[in-house]
Amino acid sequence: MSFVRELVKKAWESWSTRIGIIFLAILIILSILVVLTYPIDFGTRIWSNPSYWADSPRLAPPIWASFFTMAKIPTHTAFKLTQPTNIQVEENLILMEYSVETNYGYDDYPSFLHVLIKNVTFYSTKPPRIEVWISRPDNLIVRLTSFTIRGPSPIEEPPYHRYVESPYRIILTQDSTSILNLIYSLNKKYNSNITLDEVSIIGSEKLFFGYPSKLREKEFSILRGSYRLYVKIYVYEGLGSVGEVDFILGGKTYGLLGTDIIGRDLMMGLLYGFPASLMIGFLASVLVTSIGTLLGVLSGYIGGRTDTVIQRSSDIVLNMPLLPILIFFTFIFREFGMRFLLIILVLTAFSWPGLTIIIRPMVMQIKSSQFIEAAISCGASRIWIMRKHILPNLAPFIIAQSIFLVPSAILAEAALSFLGLGDPTLPTWGQILEQGFRSGAIYLGYWWWVIPPGILIVFTAITFLLITIGLEPILNPKLKTVI
C-alpha cells in the first residue's frame, strides 16, 4: 500500500487538501452520529409522515431570526406532565389536575395551542371525564372544553385502555367549543360583541392570548402576564391513570433551522442529508471508478477487437447529453422502488466512459515498458500483470479521479431530486430544496427552507474539490505549482 502513503503524503503538502480533509472529517463524523442516532426507517416513518409533525408550527423561521427584528417572538414550548400536579379523592371520584403556569411576555401571539392526552386507563364502566381550563392574567377563568372518553364496549374487559397508539389531540385554537366559550367570557368582561364568524378574520390565537383593546375595530392587544392552563380529569368508581398530558404552545420560531410547510424540523432533515449524500456520492464514485478502470485497462492491455469495441462504445456514451438522459431513465424506472439506487446506477451507466478513455493510453504506456516484458518472459499471466503491475501504477491517478467524481454525483443527485425525481424514503438536501421550491417558498420569502440545503450541497462538493486540488500534481505530473 505504499502508493496510498505516497499519495497522502503528497496531498498533505497542499493547503487546500488539508482544509478539504478537515471538512471531510466533519462530514463523516456528522454522518456517523446521524446513522447512530436516527432510526433506520427515518424517511418513511418520521420525515414523510405528516402526523409525526402535527404538534410543531408550520413555516416557522429559526429562533435566531428574531434577533434581527428586535421583537420578542414566541418560541415553541411544550410542557409534558407525566404526574398530576394535584389529586383530590372524594367518594367514588378521583379528580386529577394537570396544570402548567407560564409567564407570557412575547410581542406576538403563538401560532397554536394544543393539548395532548396519552395513555388513559380506567376500570369502571362509567368512563372518565376531561375538562380543559385556562386562567388568564386578567382574572378570566374559562372552561374551554369538556368531553367524556369513549366508554367500554360490551365485549371489552377492564382495565380499559384509551389513546395508547396515538394521543388524543385537542387543537384548542381550532376547537369551536373552546372558541365559543372564550368569546362568551371575553364579551362579558370587555363588553365587546365578537361573533364566531369574525374569529377567522381576527385569528383565534388572539382570543387566547389577547384582549379586545379597541372595541369598534375588533382589534386585539397581547395580554402579557401569568397564564395557567389546566386539565381536570374525573375518574369514577375506583382506580384510573393517565400516562401523560402535554400542553403545546406553538411558536412563531422553531429550532435552529426552522420548519417547513408541514411543520417538519428542517434541522433533522438536513442532518439526515449528510449520510445520505455521502453514501450516494461514494457509491456512485466507487461504481464509476471500478467500471471505468476495468474497461480502460482491458481496452489498453488486450487491444485488438476488444479495444475497438470498448473505445467506440465509450465514445458513443460519452457524447450523449447526460442530464436529459439521467432525467429520462430515472423518470421511466421510478416506479420500481429503491430510487436512490436507481439514480446511482443510471449515473454510473452514463459516466464511466470519461475514465476509460483517459486510462487506456496510460495502460498502453505501462504495457510497453521493460518490466512488463520481463514479467511476460517469466511466464506471468495477463491477469497477474494487470493486477500486480498495471493497477498499482495507475492507483494514485484512479484514487484522485474517484475523489473528483464524488461531488459530481452529489450534485447530479441534487439536480434530479430538485426535479422531483428523488427517493422519498431517503430525504436528501435536493429534495428539501425541491419541496421548498414547489411550495412557493421563494415567492413567499421562506429563506430558511431553501438556503441551508444549498449551502450544505455546496459545502460537501467543495470539500471534495479542495482535496482534489492538492492531488492535481498527481493527475498532472508536469504541473509544479497549483494554488
Next chain:
Amino acid sequence: MKVNTRPERSKMIKPLFYRSLSLLLVAPAILLLMALTLGLTGISDRILVSMAEQTLQEVKKSLATQIHDPSALEAAIELRKEEIYSSYGLDKPWFYRMFQMIIRIATFDLGRTRVIKSFTGSQEVSEIILERIPNTILLVTIPLIFSAIAGISMGVKIASRPGTLLDRLTSYLSIISYTLPSWWIGIILIILFGFYLKIFPVSGMYSIPPPSDTFSRILDLIWHSILPFTTLVIVQIGGWIYSARMIVLNIAQEDYVNAARAKGLPEDIVRRRYILRVAAPPIVTNIVLGLSGSLGGAIITETIFGWYGMGSLYYQAIMTLEENLLIALTYIYTLIYISARIILEIMYLALDPRVRY
C-alpha cells in the same frame, strides 16, 4: 531513406472519417436506447392504450345514440375497437412501431404531440421545438459567451502571476463558483431581488399583460432576463477562469517557454507567441463544447425562472410522457452536440499540426 514529414492527405482523412462516423452513431444509438426503454417497460403501450381507450369512449357514446339493440351495439363497438387499436398500431408488437418511429424521427419527421401545444396552438413537434430555440439561446447562450470571454481573460491574466494573493483568491472563488448549483443561486437571487427588494420579476419572460409596442417588449424581456443571466454567469465564470488558468499554467511550465525566456525574448512576446498561441486550441474546444452543450443543459434553470425554452419543454415532456417530443428533443440535443464535435475534429486537424491520429 526519405522521411516524409507531411503525412499524406488520405492518411489524415481516413481516421477523421472513422471518428466522425462513430460520433454520428451516437444519434441512432440514443434513439434506439430511448425507444427500447419505452417499449420494454411497456410504457409506450400504456400511453397508446390509454389514448385508444379515450377515442373508444367517444365512439361508444356516439354509437349508443344510433344503435339501440344492446347486442348489436356490443358487436359494433367490438368492430370499432379493433379498428381504433390497429389505427394506433396496437395490433402489432411494440418493436415494430418503435422501429418505424426511429426511422421517422431520424429523418426529421418529428410527428405530433398529444397534449402540449405551441404558443400558436400547433401540435407539430417541429414547430413546438423551433419556437423554443430562440428563447433558449437568449437565456443560455448569451450568459455563456459573456462568462467565457470574461472568465478566459481573467484566467489568462492570473495565470501569468501564479501564487500571488490575487491568483489564490480568484482560484478559490472559481472553485466555489464551479460547485454552485445554478438552481440554488437562482433561488437565492429570486428571494433577494425578487421577493425582498422587488427590483426584478420572480418568474416568466414578459410581464402580464405584456407591453404592446416592440421597444418596450424588448425592454421588458431584458428586465426579465437579468436574474437568469446573473445566475448563469455566477455559476459558469469560475469554470472558465479555472480551466483557462490551468491550460495556460500547464503550457507556461513547458521547457520551450523557459528556453524562449532564456533567449532573452521580452515577456510580452513569450506570452503571446509561446503560451497563448498554444493555449488557444484547447480553450476554443471548451467554448465550442460549452456552446453546443448549453442548449440541452438549461433544464433546471429554465424551470426555476419559468422560461419557455427547450429545457423547460423537455421537463414538461417528461412529466406528461410526450413520447414523440421527448425523443425528438433528445435527438436534437445530441445532433447539435455531435455536429459541434465533428467541426472540432476538423478544426484540430487544420489548426494544430501536431494532431495526427
